[in-house]
Amino acid sequence: MSRLMIDSTVHLPRSGIELPLLGLGVFRNEDPQTACLAALKRGYRHIDSARMYYNEAQVGEAVRNSGLPREEVFITSKIGNSEHGYERTKAAVVSSLGNFKFAYIDLMLMHSAMSDKERRLGSWRALVEAKAAGQLRSIGVSNYNVKHMEEIRIAGYEMPDVNQIELHPLCQQKEIVDYCNQHGIVIEAYTPLIRARWDYPVILETAAKLNKGPAEVLVRWSLQRGFVPLPKSSNPDRVVSNADVYDFELSDEDMKRLDALDRGQAGAVTWNPINVD
Numbered sequence: 592m593s594r595l596m597i598d599s600t601v602h603l604p605r606s607g608i609e610l611p612l613l614g615l616g617v618f619r620n621e622d623p624q625t626a627c628l629a630a631l632k633r634g635y636r637h638i639d640s641a642r643m644y645y646n647e648a649q650v651g652e653a654v655r656n657s658g659l660p661r662e663e664v665f666i667t668s669k670i671g672n673s674e675h676g677y678e679r680t681k682a683a684v685v686s687s688l689g690n691f692k693f694a695y696i697d698l699m700l701m702h703s704a705m706s707d708k709e710r711r712l713g714s715w716r717a718l719v720e721a722k723a724a725g726q727l728r729s730i731g732v733s734n735y736n737v738k739h740m741e742e743i744r745i746a747g748y749e750m751p752d753v754n755q756i757e758l759h760p761l762c763q764q765k766e767i768v769d770y771c772n773q774h775g776i777v778i779e780a781y782t783p784l785i786r787a788r789w790d791y792p793v794i795l796e797t798a799a800k801l802n803k804g805p806a807e808v809l810v811r812w813s814l815q816r817g818f819v820p821l822p823k824s825s826n827p828d829r830v831v832s833n834a835d836v837y838d839f840e841l842s843d844e845d846m847k848r849l850d851a852l853d854r855g856q857a858g859a860v861t862w863n864p865i866n867v868d
C-alpha cells in the first residue's frame with residue numbers, strides 16, 4: 592500500500608482529473624459553513640453535496656470564504672430522483688451551477704437509479720453532454736447496481752467515473768465493488784462511519800488497541816480497501832478528528848476481522864436503493 596496522506600488522490604482516467612481520497616459529507620447539514628471551513632482548514636479538499644441536501648449555495652459560500660482557489664477544492668453534487676430524464680437533468684445542472692455560483696462542478700452523480708431505464712439513460716446523456724460542454728469535470732452514479740451500470744455500457748455511452756454506494760464493514764457490496772473494479776469505476780463509500788452505530792466488539796477493540804476512535808478506524812478501513820470515504824460531521828472537532836487517519840495502519844489481521852462483519856444487504860443502515868428496477 593502506498594503511503595496515504597490527506598492530499599492523496601485517485602486519478603479519474605475518463606476525465607483526466609484527480610479526485611481527493613477523503614471527502615466531507617454534508618447530508619443533513621443545512622448550514623454546512625462551519626463544517627466545511629473546519630474541513631478545508633484541516634486539509635480536506637473534497638466536499639460531497641447533493642441537490643436533495645438543499646445546501647449547495649452554502650457549500651459554494653464556504654469554498655469562497657475559505658480563501659482557497661476554486662480549483663483546489665473538489666465539489667460533488669447529485670441529480671435528484673425527480674430530475675431524471677434528458678431535459679430535467681440538463682436544467683438541474685444549470686440550477687446547481689447557479690446555486691453554487693461556480694463556473695463548473697467537479698463531479699455530478701445520478702443520486703440513485705430510482706426511475707426507469709429510459710429516464711436514467713436520458714439523464715446520463717445530459718450529463719455526458721454537460722461534461723463535454725465544460726459545466727461538469729467528471730460524471731458518475733450513486734446507488735447504481737450492476738444492472739444499472741450495464742445499461743450505460745450496453746447503450747454505448749462513456750462509463751461513469753465514480754459509483755457512490757453505502758459501504759462499510761457491515762455492508763461491503765461485493766458484487767458492485769467487483770464490477771466497478773473491472774470497469775475502472777472509482778468507488779466512493781457513503782455512510783463510512785455507519786452513522787456512529789459502533790456497538791461491535793471488533794470495531795471498539797480495534798480502536799482501543801490503536802488508541803484511536805471508531806470513526807478513524809472506519810475511515811482507515813475504507814481508505815485501505817481503496818475506497819473514497821465521505822465521513823459526515825457537523826461538528827468541527829469531529830470533522831478534524833475523523834481525518835486523523837494518516838499516522839497509523841490497520842494490519843492484515845485487523846482488516847480481516849473488520850471484513851468479517853459483512854452482513855450483506857442486511858448490514859445497510861441507510862436507504863441503500865440498489866435493488867430498484
Ligand SMILES: NC(=O)c1ccc[n+]([C@@H]2O[C@H](COP(=O)([O-])OP(=O)(O)OC[C@H]3O[C@@H](n4cnc5c(N)ncnc54)[C@H](OP(=O)(O)O)[C@@H]3O)[C@@H](O)[C@H]2O)c1
Pocket residue numbers: 615616617618619639640702733734755756780781782783784785786787804806821822823824825826829830832833861
Ligand atoms: N448517495 C447517497 O445516497 C448517500 C446516502 C447517504 C450519505 N451520503 C453521503 O455520505 C456522507 C456520510 O454519510 P452519512 O451522513 O449517512 O453517515 P456517516 O458519515 O457514516 O455518519 C454521520 C453520523 O455520525 C456522526 N459522527 C461523525 N463523526 C463522529 C465522531 N467522530 N464521533 C461520533 N459521532 C460522529 C455524525 O454526527 P455529527 O454530525 O453530530 O458529528 C452523524 O450523525 C453524507 O453526508 C453524504 O455526503 C450519500
